[in-house]
Amino acid sequence: MTIRVVIADDQMMVREGFSVLLNAMPDIEVVGEAVDGREAVARVAELRPDVVLMDIRMPEMNGIDATREIVAADTEAKVLVLTTFDLDEYVYQALRAGASGFLLKDASARQLADGVKVVAAGESLLAPTVTRRLITEFAKLSDVPKAPTSARVGDLTERETEVLVLIAQGLSNGEIAEHLVVAESTIKTHVSRILVKLGLRDRTQAAVFAYEARLVTPG
Amino acid sequence: MTIRVVIADDQMMVREGFSVLLNAMPDIEVVGEAVDGREAVARVAELRPDVVLMDIRMPEMNGIDATREIVAADTEAKVLVLTTFDLDEYVYQALRAGASGFLLKDASARQLADGVKVVAAGESLLAPTVTRRLITEFAKLSDVPKAPTSARVGDLTERETEVLVLIAQGLSNGEIAEHLVVAESTIKTHVSRILVKLGLRDRTQAAVFAYEARLVTPG
DNA sequence: CGGCCGCTCACCCGTACGAGTGTGCCCCTG
């Protein structure tokens, strides 16, 4: 019932450190190591470990892509990503790639061991700072549902729709005014109403909305 | 420097239990209790604790709404939600309401104390099962963006392409900066270079361009 | 080795933009 672990990191010291740390645990065993992403994928396919400790920055193939491949292959291996800085924007990419967890390399032995056990059990865990960012990001993402019934093209008047389409062509207020032969201030009023009605913030979001609503189509 | 805690739960036994547990910690002090959401909001306003342990199911006002009010008020108090079952769909609501963390009531004393300290420090934490669900949900929500390496638009650099895609999602410079974890001034530089390279005038035209170039696609 | 490039960041400055408020006209409908 011991948990079998593979460590992927390009720095020997890091691999050694974690290896010693984890092998000291009674129910964890480090069964393999890899110095880059490509090797990590191969080792996992070959050794079928329960958990992979994955560094992000590696030569050959980075940890993100390696994670993606490991998850795509139907191994049971769970990926626990380790990184030096939580500042990485890679956090999101790693999670999307299918990582089960995200810890900082300065984690204590206890935290690391706990982490390995948690992901081996099929659950997930994140470093506290990462958790905070993920929650914030999640709140933002799910706060603005893509298709709220309130935001409808149908709510716009004919004129407003016309203006919206022109916004989605990349025209400025002045150009739209010229095009429709009215004053620029008039266009500004229209734009304001459009933004309010659709619950958007600026003309760029309006352009995006127009494309998403198929008011205009690429090509 | 002790962490001041308020406990909100309608069951006396629960309040008692957690209270004893936490007061046993040298650097944590339970300074108040509340039997429902309304009282919780009042206690927080009155006692200005560092952390609130919040049950979700309570009479008068549930923990979600109470959390929302506490966060909305400008107190420094962090809310750590406690629930019996992780099954709750309330998890997402709680996080959107501004909770800093989410633990199950069967958490160990150590986990609970750790949790209180983590949220008091301004970070966040979640129970492992909740973490897994949040990551899954997050991956689903933010799945839309795709591999930027595949198509190199014009002679934009990888980073610039990345920024362009985010522009085409309707993000402001500040939001892009946050997302990529760099300074806003950096994003402004990228945006400028993108506009020059593509011969565009503003970010709206850039968004249009991104759609036309199929860097992003509707739906 | 030096130089180019990509990425990062800072500061200044002018302006288009967006928010808010108010006015007026036309047309349709209750």
Added chain:
DNA sequence: CAGGGGCACACTCGTACGGGTGAGCGGCCG
């Protein structure tokens, strides 16, 4: 007929945006 909605226009105000310039740093290449 009065009222409401669509449309047009003006004005103020604060700010995000975009232009310009300069500069530091790490990697890659000739």
